[in-house]
Amino acid sequence: MSKKHPIVAVTGSSGAGTTTVKRAFEHIFHRDNISAAVIEGDSFHRYDRATMKAEMTAAAQRGESLSHFGPLANRFDLLEELFREYGETGCGKKRYYIHSDEEARQLNARLGTSLNPGEFTPWEDLPAGTDLLFYEGLHGLVVTEDSNVAQHVDLGVGVVPIVNLEWIQKIHRDNLERGYSAEAIVDTIMRRMPDYIRYITPQFSLTDINFQRVPTVDTSNPFIARDIPTPDESFVIIRFRDPRKLQIDFPYLLSMIHDSFMSRRNSMVVPGGKMGFAMEIILQPIIERMMDARRV
Template structure:
């Protein structure tokens, strides 16, 4: 961990709501004039989109499960090395995973390359003079026998809906945005389950702050749900591992977030529609504290 070059990581599986946290941090960075080095978790996958399909097929022939959640398809050591390098010197290497034609066109224009969706850009140096490293992806707090990414993170945020809600969000997103059938999506969920249990879930015991969305409607069979529960049909449970670490003022939070309440001594519950507001109110003083310590 580093006061001079702090690292903030947001971890959660795809479709869990990490983009909501990312937007909250973008607002904080803009208002406070913070320049982040932004790292996308997808850029540390081992395979591009086409090679991953082949690797999954080969693993299936061997009776093995290969998924983006596990170490076999990710560069955990390289991610750990980046966090270590940035914490010590404010430097490191990054690249981008191109999700769409638009992203490919943007980076091709910048780099003079001819890459397409599903490919990686070449590795490049993180810009100098950044204030902190901001990671958003699957493995910001991952620990394995070979790699320990979590040890270098100064603020680790977890975003995880209850599992049935997570599945509903994934089924709807992959069907609407990627055209996958419900059967194919369920097959993917099942294939990923061992890695989800071993490498994703344990991270949420290491997070400094965890945001868990809990629906207030029946999600007992996520595979037949017609709609994703709306924010107004849910609560968000916010758990602080050590409230003293970041000087969490619960009376202040309760006064600022209408209809919120404490469920345990370290857990705050807020209406689902106030999730973004809660994130900004909670995280702004933490980032300002980090920047104050960095400047001193």
């Protein structure tokens, strides 16, 4: 961990909704004029899209499972090295995994390359003089026998909807945005489950704050759900691992967020429609204290 070059990691599995908390941080960075080096977790995958498909086929033929949740398909060593180097020097290297044609056009125009979706850009230096490193992806606090990414993180945030809601969100996203069939998405969920249990779930015991959305409608069979429960059909449970360390002022938060309440001494519940607002008023003072500590 580093006061001079802090690292913020937002972690959540595919379809969990990490984009919402990423947007909250973007608003905070903009309001406070904070320069962040942004890292996308997908950029530390081991294989590009075509190679990953070939490796998955080969693994299946061997009776093995390969998924983006586990270490065999990722470079946890490089992610840990980036976090360590940034914490010590404020420097490091990043690349991008290209998800879409639009991303490919933008990155090719900037880099002078001719890359396609599913490929990586070349490694490049992080911008100089950033205030913090912001990671968003699957493995911001991952710990394995060979790598310990979590030890370098100054603020860890988990985005963890209950698993049926997570599956509903993934099924709808992958079907509508990526064109996958329902059967292919279910196969992916089943193939990833061992790695999900071993490498994704344990991170949420290491995070400083977890945001868990819980629907108030029936999601008992996520594979036939016709739509995603709306924020107003949900509550969000916010769990603080150590409220005293983060200087959480619960009376203030309860007064600011209408219809919120405490469920345990370190957990509060807010209406789903207030999730983004709750994130911002909780996270902004924490980030501002981190910036103040840099100047000491």
